[in-house]
Amino acid sequence: MSKPETESTKWDIEISPSSRLLNFNELWKHRYLISVFASRDITTQFKQTLLGPLWYILHPLLTTFLFVIVFGKIANLDTDGSPRVLFYLSGIIIWQFFSSCFISTANVFTSNAYIFGKVYFPRLVIPVATVISLLVRFFIQIILFAIVFLFLRYTDDVPDSIGLNAWVIFLPVLLLIAGCLGLGCGLITSSLTYKYKDLSHFIGFAIQFLMYLSPVIYPSAMFKEFAWVFTWNPLTYVIESFRYGLLGTSEMNGQGLIYAAVFAILVLLAGVILFNNSSRRFMDTV
Amino acid sequence: MEEVIRVDGISKYYQLGAVSSGSMKDDIRHLFHKLTGKEKQFYDSNVQDEQGTYALSNVSFSVNRGEVIGLIGKNGAGKSTLLKIISRITEPSAGTIKIKGRVSSLLEVGTGFHPELTGKENIYLNGAILGMKKPEIDKKLEQIVEFAGVGKYLYTPVKRYSSGMYVRLAFGIAAHLEPEILIVDEVLAVGDAEFQKRCLGKMKEVSGEGRTVLFVSHNLSAVRDLCTRGVLLENGKLTFDGPVSGAIEKYFAHGGDMSKTGVVPAGYERLYGTGEIRIHSAYVTDPAGKVMQNVFFRSPLTIRLDYECFEEVTDALFTIRIARTDGNFAGSSDYLSSTGECLSINKGKGFVTAELDETFLPGEYCIFVSAARSNGTAIDHIERIFDFTVLKNAIGKGRHYRWTTPTGFVEFKTKWQIKP
Numbered sequence: 090m091s092k093p094e095t096e097s098t099k100w101d102i103e104i105s106p107s108s109r110l111l112n113f114n115e116l117w118k119h120r121y122l123i124s125v126f127a128s129r130d131i132t133t134q135f136k137q138t139l140l141g142p143l144w145y146i147l148h149p150l151l152t153t154f155l156f157v158i159v160f161g162k163i164a165n166l167d168t169d170g171s172p173r174v175l176f177y178l179s180g181i182i183i184w185q186f187f188s189s190c191f192i193s194t195a196n197v198f199t200s201n202a203y204i205f206g207k208v209y210f211p212r213l214v215i216p217v218a219t220v221i222s223l224l225v226r227f228f229i230q231i232i233l234f235a236i237v238f239l240f241l242r243y244t245d246d247v248p249d250s251i252g253l254n255a256w257v258i259f260l261p262v263l264l265l266i267a268g269c270l271g272l273g274c275g276l277i278t279s280s281l282t283y284k285y286k287d288l289s290h291f292i293g294f295a296i297q298f299l300m301y302l303s304p305v306i307y308p309s310a311m312f313k314e315f316a317w318v319f320t321w322n323p324l325t326y327v328i329e330s331f332r333y334g335l336l337g338t339s340e341m342n343g344q345g346l347i348y349a350a351v352f353a354i355l356v357l358l359a360g361v362i363l364f365n366n367s368s369r370r371f372m373d374t375v
Numbered sequence: 376m377e378e379v380i381r382v383d384g385i386s387k388y389y390q391l392g393a394v395s396s397g398s399m400k401d402d403i404r405h406l407f408h409k410l411t412g413k414e415k416q417f418y419d420s421n422v423q424d425e426q427g428t429y430a431l432s433n434v435s436f437s438v439n440r441g442e443v444i445g446l447i448g449k450n451g452a453g454k455s456t457l458l459k460i461i462s463r464i465t466e467p468s469a470g471t472i473k474i475k476g477r478v479s480s481l482l483e484v485g486t487g488f489h490p491e492l493t494g495k496e497n498i499y500l501n502g503a504i505l506g507m508k509k510p511e512i513d514k515k516l517e518q519i520v521e522f523a524g525v526g527k528y529l530y531t532p533v534k535r536y537s538s539g540m541y542v543r544l545a546f547g548i549a550a551h552l553e554p555e556i557l558i559v560d561e562v563l564a565v566g567d568a569e570f571q572k573r574c575l576g577k578m579k580e581v582s583g584e585g586r587t588v589l590f591v592s593h594n595l596s597a598v599r600d601l602c603t604r605g606v607l608l609e610n611g612k613l614t615f616d617g618p619v620s621g622a623i624e625k626y627f628a629h630g631g632d633m634s635k636t637g638v639v640p641a642g643y644e645r646l647y648g649t650g651e652i653r654i655h656s657a658y659v660t661d662p663a664g665k666v667m668q669n670v671f672f673r674s675p676l677t678i679r680l681d682y683e684c685f686e687e688v689t690d691a692l693f694t695i696r697i698a699r700t701d702g703n704f705a706g707s708s709d710y711l712s713s714t715g716e717c718l719s720i721n722k723g724k725g726f727v728t729a730e731l732d733e734t735f736l737p738g739e740y741c742i743f744v745s746a747a748r749s750n751g752t753a754i755d756h757i758e759r760i761f762d763f764t765v766l767k768n769a770i771g772k773g774r775h776y777r778w779t780t781p782t783g784f785v786e787f788k789t790k791w792q793i794k795p
Contacts, residue, residue, distance in 0.1 A: 100381075100473040106466055125503040129489060129496075136491040136532070207486040208504050209463035372465040373389065 112365075115211045122210055126218030131225060145229045149185065150237075153177045160306050169308035171338040172247055178237060180305040182230045183267060183331045186223060187324065188296050190271025191278070193219045195292050197364075198283040198371050205372060212368035213361065216279070220272050227264065234335070256341055257334035262350075267327050269353040276360030280367035304328050308339060323349035378475070379556060379587050380438040380461070385470035387431040387456050387611075430456040431611045433470070438589065440555075443582040445602035445619055446591045447626050449646055449758075452608040454591050458482065458560050461589070476555030476587075479505055483560075485545030490534035494525050494544060497533050501548050515551045523547035543570065550577045556587045575601070595623055595702035623702040627741060627759050634741060637666060637761035648755040651686040652720060652746045657695075658761045659742075660728070668762070672769045672776050676731040680744055682755075683724045688748065690717040693727055696743040697735075700762065705740065705784035706733070709747075717749050734788075736781035737767045 116123075135141040156177040160166045168176040194216040198205070201215055241247050282289045300306075302318050305328060309319040319325045326345035333341040431453045438444055448454045459465045461472055462480035487504045488497050498519055502512040520526050523543040525536070533541060559578065578601055582588050592598050598605065598619060605622025607615035615625045633640055637658030657680040659667045670676060678695055694709035708729065711717055740763055745756040767776040 100475055102463075102472075102474040102478065104460065104463060104467065104472040104474070105470070106468060121508050122503045125500055129492065129500055132496070133489055133491050204487045204504065206464060207482045208480070210504065210506070369466050372459070 112211065116213055116217065119210055119214050123214050123218045123221065126215060127221040127225075130219060130222035142229070145226050146233045149178060149181045149230055149233065152181050156181070156306060166307050167311055169310065169332075169338050171251055171332070171336045172241060172245070174241065175234075175238060175247075175251070175336055176332070176338075177306070178234055179332050179335050180328060182227065182234060183263070183328055184300060184303065184305045184324075185230075186227045186264070187267045187271045187327075188300070189223050189226075190220050190268055191275045191296060192292065193223070194272055194275025195278040196282055196289055197275075197279045198367070199286075199289075202371075205368075212371075213364065216272060216276060216364075220268050224264070224268070238335075251336050251338065253335060254333075254337050256330065259330060259346075260334055262346075263327050263331050263334075266323070266346075266349050266353045269357040270323065270327075270349075273353065273356030273358075273360035276364040277356070280360075280363040283367065283371055299324075304339075310340075323352040325349075376439040378437050379440045380475075380589075381473045382434060382436050382457075382461070383471050383473070385431055385434045385457070385460060385467045385472060386429060387453070387460060387465075388427050388468040389430050390427040429611050431460075431467075431608075434608070434611075434613045435470075436606055436613060436616050438587060440587055441585045442604055443588040443590065443602045445598035445605045445622065446589060446608065447595065447598060447605060447622055448608035449626075451610075451646065453611040454608055455560065456611075457608065458558060458589070458591055462558055474556065477506070478556045478558065479549075479552045479554035480558035481505075481549050481560065482558075484542065484549050488533060488541075488545065491532050493532055494520075494529045494536070497544070498548055501545065502552075505549065505552055506554075507552065511553075519544075519547045519551050522550065539570070546570075546574060546577075550574075550581075554586070556589070557581060558589045560591045595626075599623060599702065620701065624700065627698075627700060627702060634759050634762040635668070637742075639757060639760065643757075646756060646758075648746075648753045650755065651688050652682050652684045652691065652754045654744055654746060654755050654757055654760070655681045655683060655724075656760070657681070657742060657744045657757075659763045669764050669766055670735075671766055672737055673734055673774070674770055676733070676735065678729045678731070678742065679726055680729070681724070681726040682720075682746065684720045684722050687719075687721050688754065689719045690749040691720045691754065692717055692747055692749060693729075694745045694747065695729055696745075697740050698743065698759075699784065700739040700741050703784075705735070711749060734786040735765045736784060736786060737765045737776050738781055738784075739764050 135144065138144065140147065153174055157173050160177075161168070161173045197212070197216050197219075205212065238247075238252075242252075278288065278292060282292075302322055303324040304319065309316075309325050309329060312319065323345075326342055326349040329339040330341050330346055332339040434453075434457060446454050446457065456465070458480070459482070460467050461474070462478070462482060464482070485501060487501055489500065492500065495516075498516060499509075499512055502515075503509075507515075520529060523540070523546075525540055525544050528536065528540065533544070536544070575597055578588065578590070582601060588601070590598065590602060602619045605615065605617065605619035606613060607622045607625055615622050633643070636656075638656040639654060657678060659670060660677050660679045661667050662677070664679070680693060680695070682693075692709050692711040694707060696704060696707040698704045708731070710727075741759045742761045742763070743756075743758050744760050746754040748754060769775050
């Protein structure tokens with residue numbers, strides 16, 4: 090069956106055991122599918138719940154409330170000069186964006202095996218759609234933050250020095266870094282969890298641990314002995330710059346941010362390559 | 376004729392047992408070897424080593440535009456694997472496939488349906504998964520809803536649908552895809568008879584529009600009805616590629632001499648069955664016990680089945696199926712349904728005879744036999760164990776068969792009455 094290839098025969102699809110490491114063009118072609126999956130993720134999340142999307146708001150509020158009591162009132166931890174509620178709320182919003190990106194993409198293979206086994210589309214569609222649906226959640230929570238901020242400004246004694254500043258225009262960059270980091274970590278994990286199932290049990294714990302190594306509950310300046318942990322953790326710069334933009338407290342470390350960006354890109358790249366590699370093997374192993 | 380699919384030397388190797396031992400150490404060593412180039416993977420289709428097996432080996436064929444191809448073969452012959460490779464769900468170990476045009480593969484209907492989403496939301500979701508764009512779905516929405524008959528329930532979550540509605544909606548979406556190449560796997564196995572008829576009708580329509588269809592099914596009469604060409608896979612190898620009737624003929628003819636003598640050859644490879652009982656032979660016999668390959672029209676048909684039992688079975692039953700050699704089943708009978716009770720079979724050899732009170736019309740027939748438990752578990756199963764021919768002549772002064780071509784398989788037992 091080896092006919093000579095003529096100029097006129099142009100094939101649309103070629104299937105061979107070769108390795109395609111990156112193929113963003115194909116992902117772009119499936120952008121409608123990405124949007125459909127993203128809206129599925131959002132709409133199905135709250136079906137059959139009483140409060141529906143209100144949970145997007147309640148969840149960070151309740152967590153903040155908890156943090157204020159445990160870490161603020163009981164442990165009396167420092168919050169770098171910003172009001173406790175705003176400090177925790179801002180930390181929780183950006184942290185949850187990162188950690189949800191991580192967790193919900195870490196089990197892509199096992200939780201979508203039923204689709205992957207029946208239809209072909211670039212497997213990366215699903216994790217990308219997940220991140221987009223989380224972005225929507227993030228924007229709702231940012232609006233919540235603004236409301237809480239205004240509320241406190243007029244009812245409580247939030248000093249005028251606390252508030253938005255020009256650095257807030259970096260917000261999209263910070264989001265991008267956090268998203269890339271979360272997605273990258275998730276993809277790396279997902280390409281391992283389908284083989285080593287134990288890992289998925291470990292992930293929840295690992296993420297919790299990571300939160301304590303990031304300045305979510307306390308400012309990084311608080312730790313003198315463990316300063317190196319925060320210095321090497323790229324999330325430090327993302328979270329602190331986020332606070333700096335929104336509140337004007339904490340610090341803005343340009344160099345650190347560049348480090349975080351480079352780190353995020355490398356993690357994402359490694360994640361995508363590993364992910365694509367395992368998506369080619371996945372169906373034969375489950 | 377324009378070639379739209381070219382399958383060239385496709386092999387698929389599966390490792391048996393644990394794919395990765397699950398130990399990270401092994402995997403890391405593996406990776407290290409791979410990076411340093413010490414380990415090379417060879418895909419030699421003649422080797423079937425201890426660790427793996429070839430689901431497909433060196434399969435090549437090509438498909439022209441507008442052809443409707445039936446892919447047939449027994450369970451485990453590699454049909455599904457081939458389909459999965461063409462649908463890009465799994466990768467081949469060696470070889471290439473080239474495809475021209477938009478492909479839709481339906482290995483299942485309703486892939487990705489979310490129970491909490493409404494019918495309409497699921498149409499968009501499933502349509503997008505199958506490769507449709509929004510404007511296309513917008514355009515087809517009305518037709519899909521009408522086809523599935525779910526108009527009233529469009530805004531109801533599909534988890535509240537009856538299973539019939541669910542399948543109809545799922546198939547409705549699939550049926551309104553407009554691919555240039557359609558790949559279908561056993562979708563027709565679901566749903567009731569009326570629905571299956573509708574699916575077949577839709578598929579006929581699709582193939583009538585000059586689109587290319589690749590169809591895998593165990594329903595051989597559907598394959599014969601729809602397809603223009605048949606491709607037969609046996610043990611991962613392509614053994615026939617040509618007219619569909621030829622493929623079906625060959626599919627049944629694997630038995631070789633067995634179908635003449637009715638004796639299962641030593642080393643015969645069974646497809647399935649737990650093996651407590653092994654069927655040794657089965658054939659049509661005359662009252663004296665002689666093997667009959669040609670049977671006179673209207674003469675009684677007795678089938679004798681010899682078996683050996685290796686382990687006692689208390690709820691056994693034997694089944695006899697009779698088919699035309701072109702693949703259409705004429706009918707079947709099993710011990711449990713006929714007598715209302717099961718057989719208790721002890722260790723050792725034995726035989727059963729079955730006398731069929733039925734007049735088969737002249738033609739070529741073959742016998743399929745199996746032994747099973749009352750819950751349906753197959754103990755032994757042999758396809759086309761024996762062929763026999765029903766002649767047009769009847770014995771003695773009996774009524775011979777008058778017509779050139781018989782209609783159907785059996786002569787109805789009929790009481791005619793006429794009131795002039």
